[in-house]
Amino acid sequence: xxxxxxxxxxxxxxxxLLARYGPQGWWPGETAFEVMVGAVLxxxxxxxxxxRALANLTANAALSPEQILAVDEAQLAEWIxxxxxxxxxAKRLRNYCRWYTDAGGYQALAKQSDVDxxxxxxxxxxxxxxxxxxxxxxAFERPVFVIDAYTRRLFARLxxxxxxxxxxELRLGLEQALGADVVLFKEYHALIVVHAKxxxxxRARCSECMFRKTCPSAGGF
DNA sequence: ACCCAGGGTCATA
DNA sequence: TATGACCATGGG
Numbered sequence: 428x429x430x431x432x433x434x435x436x437x438x439x440x441x442x443x444l445l446a447r448y449g450p451q452g453w454w455p456g457e458t459a460f461e462v463m464v465g466a467v468l469x470x471x472x473x474x475x476x477x478x479r480a481l482a483n484l485t486a487n488a489a490l491s492p493e494q495i496l497a498v499d500e501a502q503l504a505e506w507i508x509x510x511x512x513x514x515x516x517a518k519r520l521r522n523y524c525r526w527y528t529d530a531g532g533y534q535a536l537a538k539q540s541d542v543d544x545x546x547x548x549x550x551x552x553x554x555x556x557x558x559x560x561x562x563x564x565x566a567f568e569r570p571v572f573v574i575d576a577y578t579r580r581l582f583a584r585l586x587x588x589x590x591x592x593x594x595x596e597l598r599l600g601l602e603q604a605l606g607a608d609v610v611l612f613k614e615y616h617a618l619i620v621v622h623a624k625x626x627x628x629x630r631a632r633c634s635e636c637m638f639r640k641t642c643p644s645a646g647g648f
Numbered sequence: 649a650c651c652c653a654g655g656g657t658c659a660t661a
Numbered sequence: 662t663a664t665g666a667c668c669a670t671g672g673g
Contacts, residue, residue, distance in 0.1 A: 470655040476671060511670040519656085555656045575654055620654050651673085659666085
């Protein structure tokens with residue numbers, strides 16, 4: 428990203444998305460911990476399947492770090508089966524919960540600075556850049572711009588970025604252009620995801636869909 | 649039958 | 662640093 432991103436263009440795109448879809452109020456979930464679990468379970472997975480897994484955990488009173496650490500890993504895997512990759516995600520959830528409780532839980536972690544907390548999250552095996560940023564933004568209310576595949580494709584299609592920038596390069600560029608704004612970042616990421624689903628619903632398998640990797644043409648809103 | 653989903657890790661060159 | 666294999670269910 429040689430040149431700085433245009434704050435004006437970014438805000439205009441946001442306003443268009445907001446006008447079309449309305450406020451999304453993300454992240455869906457009752458508690459901060461549920462957000463964290465959902466962030467891990469939704470890795471490369473449709474949210475509908477994550478909801479089933481979360482429902483299983485809730486039905487078994489297992490949606491807490493203590494219970495996730497207490498139950499058998501095979502049992503945990505069985506509960507989260509609908510969200511796919513259940514064996515590896517069971518390990519990842521346990522890794523996360525071990526880190527979370529060892530660190531002293533939410534109150535203790537909330538005392539850390541944005542950069543320190545981000546660095547700590549990324550040490551957890553199974554938590555990568557996007558999962559860490561989901562947790563930082565939606566569970567800890569930190570002003571980080573979540574970069575997912577949709578975000579990259581959208582801004583690339585619209586000519587704001589090249590598309591092959593590194594994760595942090597892109598994230599920092601957006602954060603710098605828009606300024607630290609938790610409310611804006613929460614809505615922006617949600618609207619991009621909702622727009623992606625909307626486009627793919629309306630033009631299922633349409634070769635012009637801007638969100639398909641194979642899309643040969645630039646789409647508009 | 650095929651493609652993809654609100655990614656991440658690990659082995660290899 | 663940069664690819665590729667792998668993880669796996671469920672909907673369109």
